[in-house]
Amino acid sequence: MVFKFDIHTHILPPEWPDLKQRYGYGGWLRVEPHQNDPKKASLYKDDGRFFRAIESNCWCPEDRIQDMNRTGVHVQLLSTVPVMFNYWAKPEDTLDLCRILNDHIASVSGKHSKRFVGCATVPLQNPELAAEELKRSVVDLGMSAVMIGSHINDWNLDERALDPFYKTAENLNCPIFVHPWDMDTSGRMSKYWLPWLVGMPAETTIALCSVLFGGVLERFPQLKMCFSHGAGAFPYTIGRIEHGFKVRPDLCAIENNTPPSEYLGKIYSDSLVHNEDSLKLLLKFMGEEQVLLGSDYPFPLGEHSPGKLIEDTTHTRDIKDKILGENAMRFLNTKMEDFM
Numbered sequence: 485m486v487f488k489f490d491i492h493t494h495i496l497p498p499e500w501p502d503l504k505q506r507y508g509y510g511g512w513l514r515v516e517p518h519q520n521d522p523k524k525a526s527l528y529k530d531d532g533r534f535f536r537a538i539e540s541n542c543w544c545p546e547d548r549i550q551d552m553n554r555t556g557v558h559v560q561l562l563s564t565v566p567v568m569f570n571y572w573a574k575p576e577d578t579l580d581l582c583r584i585l586n587d588h589i590a591s592v593s594g595k596h597s598k599r600f601v602g603c604a605t606v607p608l609q610n611p612e613l614a615a616e617e618l619k620r621s622v623v624d625l626g627m628s629a630v631m632i633g634s635h636i637n638d639w640n641l642d643e644r645a646l647d648p649f650y651k652t653a654e655n656l657n658c659p660i661f662v663h664p665w666d667m668d669t670s671g672r673m674s675k676y677w678l679p680w681l682v683g684m685p686a687e688t689t690i691a692l693c694s695v696l697f698g699g700v701l702e703r704f705p706q707l708k709m710c711f712s713h714g715a716g717a718f719p720y721t722i723g724r725i726e727h728g729f730k731v732r733p734d735l736c737a738i739e740n741n742t743p744p745s746e747y748l749g750k751i752y753s754d755s756l757v758h759n760e761d762s763l764k765l766l767l768k769f770m771g772e773e774q775v776l777l778g779s780d781y782p783f784p785l786g787e788h789s790p791g792k793l794i795e796d797t798t799h800t801r802d803i804k805d806k807i808l809g810e811n812a813m814r815f816l817n818t819k820m821e822d823f824m
Contacts, residue, residue: 486805487820489812490559490790491629492712492778496568497588498543504530507577509611512670523547527567535567535793541782542610545592549599551782555789558809559823560781561816563603563631567667571636575610582607582617589627598823601816602627603661607665608636611645615652622656628694630658633665634691638718640692642698642739650704659708659815660754664716680785686718693725696747708815710752712778714762719769722748746763752815754778755807756787760797772803776812 490765496515503512515538518524523530523540541547542565551558564585569580586604593602604621606614621627630653632641639645640722641662653660666681667673678683692711694700701707726745749771756778757763767775777794780786787793794807815817 486556486791486795487809488557488777488791489556489559489561489711489809490557490779490781491776491812491815492756492786493560493562493781494542494565494593494783495505495548495562495589496538496543496565498587500584503577504579507574508789511573512570513667513778515805539782545596545600545798548782549596550693552599555781556699557789557790559599559812561601561603561629561661562593563629563661563663566631566633566663569605569608569633569665571607571609571633572664573609575613578609579613579617580736583620586617586625587622588626590621590627594626601629601818603629603631605631606649606814608632608646608649611647614649615641616703618649618652618658619657619801624660628818629661630660631663632729634662634687635666640698640699643693647703650700650707654704655706656815657706659710659817661710661712662688662691663712664691685716686715688713689718689721691743692716692718696744697729697736697740699742701747701750702740708752710754710776710815712754712756713780714755714757714766715751715753715770719753719762719766720805724768738809749774752776752811755794756780758787758793760793763793763797767803767807772810773814775807776815777808819822 504510512530513527516526526537527535529535541551571641572778582605589602592609593600606617608614618630664684664687665688667679670678673679688711729744748769752774753770757766777791779790791808794804
């Protein structure tokens with residue numbers, strides 16, 4: 485049996501409170517069902533601006549399971565949609581929303597424990613609150629990972645203020661899934677879907693370089709981190725990054741003197757690259773045990789038949805099985821028996 489474990493999927497509750505009314509200020513998302521089609525809804529900013537159309541597979545577990553059965557996916561790691569991070573808001577309000585989102589994901593993964601695993605979200609603009617919500621999510625709700633954004637307002641992921649969160653994740657043996665968000669959408673980036681096509685890989689690469697250059701994995705050596713969207717541009721630019729580290733240590737090695745190449749085989753990425761040659765490059769640099777199936781389900785920019793690119797390569801069955809499921813189970817500290 486080919487076992488597929490998709491670690492990059494997103495889910496929303498079918499409804500949530502009016503957040504502008506709940507917190508007393510704007511900037512939040514609201515969901516509005518379509519009057520004539522219960523399988524469709526739209527997300528709006530609370531000032532009425534349209535954000536995104538979604539379908540029932542974004543909130544309905546049963547519809548997701550139908551899609552999973554059709555595409556041969558056995559298990560999904562469920563995480564929120566990154567726009568719900570809301571790191572810009574008052575920390576106590578983001579904490580309240582994180583609890584709503586985490587409780588929902590835990591209820592879905594609890595009801596369908598053979599098909600779904602929960603991934604938490606936390607208010608990282610206040611790392612101490614984030615650490616407490618992570619404890620609650622892992623210990624009380626049974627969640628297996630946490631998803632964070634590629635930056636937190638003006639902080640990159642090397643920010644020392646984040647250390648209490650990282651320490652808690654390490655102590656809980658809770659893996660971290662890093663997802664790009666809050667890309668520049670103005671000026672030159674306003675056309676051609678550039679924030680998603682170019683901005684997301686750039687955000688992921690900035691996050692990854694910040695973690696490596698900033699010594700995060702030296703301070704927290706047991707921390708497991710997976711970078712989404714095929715680790716962004718990192719596999720393609722590692723030569724440039726390594727060269728820069730060597731020729732300008734005064735700029736690159738100011739907090740950590742470990743060459744970036746020494747982390748290869750220690751950090752993780754998902755497989756979402758949409759191209760066989762790109763996947764081969766990803767595996768060459770990251771390592772065949774460090775790449776996990778990720779589809780970005782249920783959104784258009786994702787892989788619509790999760791794992792097909794992996795299956796279509798010329799890699800051995802052993803390597804394909806690692807990427808499709810075995811690596812994810814090791815990353816998330818789970819076993820196949822948990823889903824049988």
